[in-house]
Amino acid sequence: MKLHIADMLRGQAKEHISFHTPGHKRTGGDITELSYSDNLYNPRGAIAEAERDIARILGAERSFLLTDGSTAGVFSMIYALRLSGRRSVAANAYSHPSVSHACKALGMDFVPAEQEVAYGIPRQPSAEALSRALERADALLLTSPDYYGFFASLKEARSLCLAAKKPLLIDGAHGAHLHGCPLHAGNFADLWVDGVHKSLPAFTQGAAVSARNGWSESLAEAVHTFRTTSPSYPIMASVEYGLKYPRNEAIEQASEALKRRHGCLKNDDWTKIVVPFGDRCGAAQAFLESHGVYPEFNDGNYLMFYLSPCTKPEELERLSALLAELPRGEVHLDAPAGGIPIYSEAP
Numbered sequence: 001m002k003l004h005i006a007d008m009l010r011g012q013a014k015e016h017i018s019f020h021t022p023g024h025k026r027t028g029g030d031i032t033e034l035s036y037s038d039n040l041y042n043p044r045g046a047i048a049e050a051e052r053d054i055a056r057i058l059g060a061e062r063s064f065l066l067t068d069g070s071t072a073g074v075f076s077m078i079y080a081l082r083l084s085g086r087r088s089v090a091a092n093a094y095s096h097p098s099v100s101h102a103c104k105a106l107g108m109d110f111v112p113a114e115q116e117v118a119y120g121i122p123r124q125p126s127a128e129a130l131s132r133a134l135e136r137a138d139a140l141l142l143t144s145p146d147y148y149g150f151f152a153s154l155k156e157a158r159s160l161c162l163a164a165k166k167p168l169l170i171d172g173a174h175g176a177h178l179h180g181c182p183l184h185a186g187n188f189a190d191l192w193v194d195g196v197h198k199s200l201p202a203f204t205q206g207a208a209v210s211a212r213n214g215w216s217e218s219l220a221e222a223v224h225t226f227r228t229t230s231p232s233y234p235i236m237a238s239v240e241y242g243l244k245y246p247r248n249e250a251i252e253q254a255s256e257a258l259k260r261r262h263g264c265l266k267n268d269d270w271t272k273i274v275v276p277f278g279d280r281c282g283a284a285q286a287f288l289e290s291h292g293v294y295p296e297f298n299d300g301n302y303l304m305f306y307l308s309p310c311t312k313p314e315e316l317e318r319l320s321a322l323l324a325e326l327p328r329g330e331v332h333l334d335a336p337a338g339g340i341p342i343y344s345e346a347p
């Protein structure tokens with residue numbers, strides 16, 4: 001598939017004397033919005049073409065490139081709600097802090113949908129918990145999949161929102177690799193974020209936020225408020241690249257096989273391998289890192305290993321061989337073990 005932004009950058013004139021930002025003056029791919037490079041605020045060239053392709057890939061009416069992470073997407077979605085007159089949003093009690101920050105900044109009420117904690121992990125809210133929270137709010141915002149690879153009750157949430165005539169939003173910061181699959185946010189939500197940089201080959205902070213069912217105009221206004229006016233072209237090109245990168249079914253299967261072999265958490269997302277080490281988490285992490293293997297996080301109960309279609313089979317085999325050497329400890333059963341690094345406590 002054509003890569004509009006990367007091709008545009010490659011086609012630059014050989015001689016390019018920079019009297020423009022950025023100050024490093026090396027030009028190359030890290031340029032600013034110039035006569036030939038289009039403009040994120042009002043795209044008509046390569047950026048517009050990339051955003052059109054991305055919307056098609058994600059099943060959206062419109063998609064917007066983000067170079068400021070999923071955080072900017074969450075703020076934009078919640079502002080789109082505010083622009084449409086909504087004043088409250090029900091969301092996972094253990095949402096990413098961007099949700100409560102956006103609510104606070106935008107004067108929206110955050111209505112927590114209860115999450116039980118089982119084996120040290122906040123489980124997705126039940127359909128009943130979603131229903132109770134939605135009764136008290138103007139919209140529903142789910143995190144799906146979450147950092148541990150669990151999905152929200154997406155079908156039930158869609159039905160609840162349809163019946164209540166309230167919009168459904170999904171924070172898919174961890175789900176961009178699912179486009180084209182049944183559990184992708186775009187099959188259920190009115191507004192959603194794909195955190196492309198987390199599970200697809202894109203530079204850190206590369207993401208997209210999307211709308212359908214008539215939400216495009218409010219979202220366009222909202223992203224203009226929260227996006228940078230100095231977008232990084234390498235990041236934008238990488239988001240387009242990441243979303244056009246082919247699936248890697250061999251690594252998907254190898255991940256599921258490793259999970260079975262090593263008694264990992266039975267989640268539904270091949271990109272997230274969650275290994276219960278309990279009170280031996282720290283020692284396991286130190287051992288692995290002394291062999292050059294770095295997990296995504298250690299929450300005090302579990303080590304989590306994040307994969308993507310670019311994970312190499314030999315690296316997964318190395319992880320498997322090292323895991324086999326490591327003893328497991330006791331998992332703290334009730335509370336999240338003090339360490340889920342980025343999830344806020346329920347307000």
Ligand SMILES: Cc1ncc(COP(=O)(O)O)c(C=O)c1O
Nearest residue numbers: 068069070071096143171173342
């Ligand atoms: C569920 C969730 N939403 C949103 C974000 C924010 O994403 P970003 O760091 O790309 O801004 C994160 C970050 O880890 C997250 O885990």
